[in-house]
Amino acid sequence: MQNNKKHGNLLLWIVITVLIVLCLALFLWQNFSTSSSKTKPTPVPATIASTQKTPTKHPEPASAPQTPHTLVNDDINQQPIPQNSALTQEEIDKLNDIQKQLKAQQHTLQAQHQDADKLIQLKEEQVKLLEKQLAEQK
Template sequence: MIEDQRHSPKLLIGIAGGLAAVIVLFLAYQWIMSSNTENLPPHQADLAPVQAAPAAATAPPAAASEASINTPKLIEDDVLQAPVPENASLAKEELAKLEDLQSQLSEQEQTLKAQHADADQLIKLKEEQLKLLEAQLAQKQ
């Protein structure tokens, strides 16, 4: 490009207009997508398996109330009383969803157990650190 073309006001207006059009298209897309997600029915994967109910029933009542405050509800009550599908393919599909959710729950349980073990180890290390600091303070006095 020659120097006159680089500093052309038409070129600058064209670039600015193109950028503005891209931004407007992006914002319109975001607005349309957010309005679509509000109208969708609840996702079927959010429903919990029947197998997860015994695990929740064995938890102590105090822990269950604390967990229900901090975490979203995993099991809908109507799912437990829902009839089993008559169609074999629907039953297999439902079973696959439930197995997937059960595997996610078991992975989450393993993660929480590992975090609990790490927290116990950190507590032990902090106790040892406190004992060492107390011993250092006793030596300085």
């Protein structure tokens, strides 16, 4: 019996050690794979940077809240079109990605809104039932 207990404890420690090593290896693999897959931003050629106009500020209504992070800049329509076709394709791809993100966000928000409406409706029914039960108890 004593031998089985020692053997069980040893086996338990081996399993725990293997799991810790696997978790550590997975953690390191994820950190190194995400850091190596990040792409460096491409530098803007001097010809494009020097030809860009300074963005004009549009007055915003006072009631609109200021958000520090915007997905799309308002001055995107005033920016000149790059002459390099590769840069143009990059811009098109970037704008398409932004459009996809906005559509996905819109669908998510609509689903959340529908869920909230359904939850409100169910809570109203629950309150009515509780009021009815309370009225019956009196």
